[in-house]
Amino acid sequence: MQASHAPVVDLDLRSFAKNDTAILGSIKITLSPAETLALVGPSGIGKTSLLRIIAGIETGFEGDRRVHGKIAMVFQEPTLLPWRCLRDNITIPTGVDAKTAEDALTEVGLAGRGSDFPAQLSLGQQRRLSLARAFAVKPTLLLLDEPFVSLDPALADEMILLFIRLREAHQVASIFVTHVVDEAEKMASRTIRLAGSPARLVL
Template identity: 55%
Template sequence: MIRVDIRAKHFGPTQVLGTVRFDIAPGETVALVGPSGIGKSTVLRIVAGIDNRFEGNVTRPDAMAIVFQEPTLLPWRSARDNLLLTQPGLSRDGAERALTRVGLEGRGDAFPGHLSLGQQRRLSLARAFAGSPELLIMDEPFVSLDPDMADQMIGLSEALIAEHRPATLFVTHARSEADRLADRVLELSGTPASLTN
């Protein structure tokens, strides 16, 4: 069980988050929605352990993966090595299977700069799931994609989540994405931002 209990988060004298409390059960997908700038990514960084300057506490597993808005790949490493470097227990064959699963069969030797944005996003998903995370965090991973590509990526994410069943926290400003992917939708609102449902 992932347990989030944020009582306050400040940036200098400005309080940006108020009470943000929720749990995520194993295998459950929770979407966090709200307008741009409300604090969704701040909540995500706190849940991920990237930001520990807040009042409250978060209980999370060690086996965790994050898919950011941008692919955050190592440009000087091949697609295969982007998987192997982050997952030391993964075999070369396992990396190839992970690439094939996301539609990148035969692209293991390609460098990120030789992949389209959609392919880079697929590689980011492969990297996230290669380690069999107990907690998956996704920060607006479909932003800046055209509608057809976004639809494909949402479908791929749905399939991978259904196969691996991690607890998933999905941050988006698009309610349609949240309704499609999530078992439960939480909304941030107000100043300082807090949960309204």
């Protein structure tokens, strides 16, 4: 059976406001299967709001949003369950079985650590666990909100290479928010920038 070439994301946003404050203006985004899109712009411009609209978390917007397939999201903070082991941190939020969780941990370099707890991990390893949890559900679309923030440059580069390897292995479409232009250049096949008030795309 031939793979579908229909867009994974087709967003035609007219406006988005919160507390009577206009945050986002007219924005159109189409994302193809396996494509990686970087979303850049200054802090507070509305990048995270746009990502949350695409994820379906924010619903109070004017416009049309179509997303095909399963979505996984990686947040700025690892958002882990500190009282549960690494394996449970994957199985509980995603519903996958223990074998799938262990395989996901192996993919990110945490093989054999399933019974450990998040407090036993470095920050970089916690970021790896977040990626393992996201990829464990076999998403069609992966959304990442500044996933490597607060990591030193060498560790951030290591995580970028890990993400690229996982993306290629799973052939997942991705949108990631960053304020680091170097990250966008290394990770993305296409970059779009938000600017203005309310924010719009700048080519």
